[in-house]
Amino acid sequence: MTITYLPEYEPEETIPTTPHHPLHHGHGLEPANSPFAGRIGGNQEFVLDRNDSKNLAVLERVPDAAPCMSMQEMFDLRGFGSVDLWKFAMLECVASMLNTFISAWVTTHPYAPMTAATGSAGVYATVTFFSPTFGGLTNLLLTPLLIYTFSPSSGGHINPLITFATFFARIISLPRAVLYVLGQTLGGALAGFALHAAYGERDITVGGCYIDTAQVPVGSGLVVEFFACLIVVWLCFGVALDPRQARVFGPAVGPWLVGVVVGVVTWGTAFTRVGYIGASVNPARCFGAYVASSFPGYHWIHWVGPLAAAAAHGLVYFVDPLWKDPKSK
Missing domain, CATH: 1.20.1080.10 (Glycerol uptake facilitator protein.)
Structure with a gap:
């Protein structure tokens, strides 16, 4: 199971203000979860969809936030x-x-x-x-x-x-x-x-x-x-x-x-x-x-x-x- 898109990684101004996704201006805080495919136990809940263009910025920084890494992504020394x-x-x-x-x-x-x-x-x-x-x-x-x-x-x-x-x-x-x-x-x-x-x-x-x-x-x-x-x-x-x-x-x-x-x-x-x-x-x-x-x-x-x-x-x-x-x- 992969998450098609994690809204907490969208720029703040585009996040809709709802009880489930409050803006981070004192109205509420969310757990600091980092997507990672190699997580023990909870990895199914915090994995990005590599094919969703909205996740490209996150995957650029954290290539193992989604599975199916290419060799280039695995050995990216950045x-x-x-x-x-x-x-x-x-x-x-x-x-x-x-x-x-x-x-x-x-x-x-x-x-x-x-x-x-x-x-x-x-x-x-x-x-x-x-x-x-x-x-x-x-x-x-x-x-x-x-x-x-x-x-x-x-x-x-x-x-x-x-x-x-x-x-x-x-x-x-x-x-x-x-x-x-x-x-x-x-x-x-x-x-x-x-x-x-x-x-x-x-x-x-x-x-x-x-x-x-x-x-x-x-x-x-x-x-x-x-x-x-x-x-x-x-x-x-x-x-x-x-x-x-x-x-x-x-x-x-x-x-x-x-x-x-x-x-x-x-x-x-x-x-x-x-x-x-x-x-x-x-x-x-x-x-x-x-x-x-x-x-x-x-x-x-x-x-x-x-x-x-x-x-x-x-x-x-x-x-x-x-x-x-x-x-x-």
Whole structure:
């Protein structure tokens, strides 16, 4: 569903004075909603019609206010000069900082060599099980609340994985993608400094950001990271970004389903194999965890896995796109 025309972007003097569209001369205020096709949850409500000539001025400034961007629009570098994009990237930084700190804090514990459980309860009576259980619950509850909070402005990505995926699906521009990832990574780093200050030492393990390479090859960790990210991206698009699901889930339910997806994936990948304590599915979070502790030799998998998953997902959506340009019929 696209909005044929958003009257709030028409010059003020031409807007009819009605109870629903009051003139902005003290008679009323309207929410500051920016059209953006890559918005989590509410993207169906704030998308412009690219074929309406009245929207050309807005699309000149914000090419990803409508889907079906051309390559020229995607790679239009003038977006780096947009003050709004820098503001939204700052908000993504704040969201990433909050998310990284609390989701890392609840899964942080002192480093200890990982061994197979020997008790009758097996892994289910060890920190290997309980730590990611609390982490999964935190992701399940915190993720949708953060999306609700930041989605009206920045779109509520909060995670470079989502930003990568929306870029490869051709619904956000390169400048927005670059600025968002930089903001999210900076937010993760700031949370890492705070985590170190709060915990008081660097010899720590953070759930989802640790592999015992003596027991688990790095390649195995990359495989898990790739498939975990692919699952997260696919389901997040299905329940919160795909406009074809607008009438099924809507902008209110979508963020909670995203939280369920992230919670289940981060929890369910954490205790199957000794030496591997779960997929990250958030490069900025692990970047923050490594700032708080130290950067291991395998830290690259938390970037390569999400990038590869986002690219693979984007190829499928190129064949079966989220949006269809009626002019192509």
